[in-house]
Amino acid sequence: MARPKGQESPGKKRKRKKYDEKMEEEEEEEEEEEEVVVVVRDPLQVFGSDILSMVLRFLDTHSLALSLLVSRGWNGVASTDRLWASKCEELWRHKAHIPRSSQILGLTKLAAYSLSVMDGKRTRVTKYDLCDHVWWFHFNKEAPEYWRNLDPFWKGSGPLLSRYFHPDGSLTAGSGDKTWGGHESCYCVVTSYVGEEKIREHYVRINRWPSMSVYRMQDWSWKMSNHLYCYSSIPDADKHGGTGPPFPVV
Numbered sequence: 001m002a003r004p005k006g007q008e009s010p011g012k013k014r015k016r017k018k019y020d021e022k023m024e025e026e027e028e029e030e031e032e033e034e035e036v037v038v039v040v041r042d043p044l045q046v047f048g049s050d051i052l053s054m055v056l057r058f059l060d061t062h063s064l065a066l067s068l069l070v071s072r073g074w075n076g077v078a079s080t081d082r083l084w085a086s087k088c089e090e091l092w093r094h095k096a097h098i099p100r101s102s103q104i105l106g107l108t109k110l111a112a113y114s115l116s117v118m119d120g121k122r123t124r125v126t127k128y129d130l131c132d133h134v135w136w137f138h139f140n141k142e143a144p145e146y147w148r149n150l151d152p153f154w155k156g157s158g159p160l161l162s163r164y165f166h167p168d169g170s171l172t173a174g175s176g177d178k179t180w181g182g183h184e185s186c187y188c189v190v191t192s193y194v195g196e197e198k199i200r201e202h203y204v205r206i207n208r209w210p211s212m213s214v215y216r217m218q219d220w221s222w223k224m225s226n227h228l229y230c231y232s233s234i235p236d237a238d239k240h241g242g243t244g245p246p247f248p249v250v
Contacts, residue, residue, distance in 0.1 A: 042071075049077045061087050061113075084109035091116055096221035096235035097133070100242035118248055123216045124191060124202055125224070130165035132243035133222070133233040137161040139179070142227045150178045163231060171206060197250075 044052050056064055056078055064087070067078040088109050092098055099119035102112040138153030138160060152158040162174035171187050173180035187206045194200040203211040204224050212224040212231065222233040236243060 042073075044071075044073050044077065049073075052077050053080065053083065056083055057086075061090075079108070079110050081109040084113055088113050088116065092237065094219060095120075095237055096217070096219045096233065097244065098237050098239070098242045099220075100128070100132075100244050100246050101248055103242035104246070115248060119244065120216075120220050122249055123214065124199060124249060125189065125204065125214045125222055126245050126249060127165075127167070127189060128245045129222060129233070129243070130187070130189070130204070131167050132239075133236060135163040135165070136232045136234055137163045137173075137179075137229065139229050140225065140227060143229060147179060162234075 043055075047055075052074075056067060059067065064078060064083065068075045070078075088102075091113060099116050101119060102116040107115075139147045139151045141148075148154040151161065153160055161177050161179060164172045164174075165187060166172065169186045169188070171185040185207055187204060189204050190201070190211070191199060192201045202214055204214060205211045210226040210228060212226045215223040215225075217223060219235075221235060222231075224231040
């Protein structure tokens with residue numbers, strides 16, 4: 001039977017199909033072999049330090065700290081006081097105390113921020129802390145009722161009682177304090193270590209009264225207490241030059 005005019009034979013169809021498939025495979029191989037060249041340029045070189053500094057202002061503190069590690073050039077831009085001054089203000093906002101170690105004259109804002117974070121994690125109270133702050137005092141619920149009846153904290157009859165630690169090791173009270181017997185008082189700070197300078201025990205003791213455990217609060221204030229009474233440092237973030245030890249303390 002004769003094929004209609006113009007119709008391909010089955011053999012030619014198979015050959016053309018194989019040819020088309022081969023051409024498609026070659027085209028796919030050529031596409032795979034093509035190299036994609038991506039040119040990566042340092043934003044510092046493209047935009048300059050001024051524009052990069054403006055961009056870095058919008059980063060959070062963690063990201064800004066990571067940008068210090070990109071290169072020496074990035075470190076120079078990301079470590080400027082112009083960037084870290086706002087980070088310090090943000091860190092110090094609503095804090096009860098500002099570390100003295102972060103207020104040293106001539107200190108960079110990056111160093112001030114780092115020292116502030118380090119001091120904020122400190123849980124060991126020092127003589128500097130005791131003497132720099134005025135302390136609120138009140139008796140705890142377990143204290144004798146007679147003492148609690150003299151305490152404005154329980155009576156709600158006036159401002160809280162104040163206590164003052166002095167560099168010579170003495171402790172005094174505010175005027176008009178009915179709970180203060182007028183006797184001589186002294187204090188000591190005790191810290192013991194174990195192993196790799198890990199603190200085993202840390203407390204403050206007044207005269208021969210029970211020792212007070214020391215706590216560091218989230219706002220960087222201090223609290224010292226036993227079952228009888230409690231001391232809390234009064235916020236003084238506006239104190240010129242800061243408070244606490246003038247050097248880093250772990």
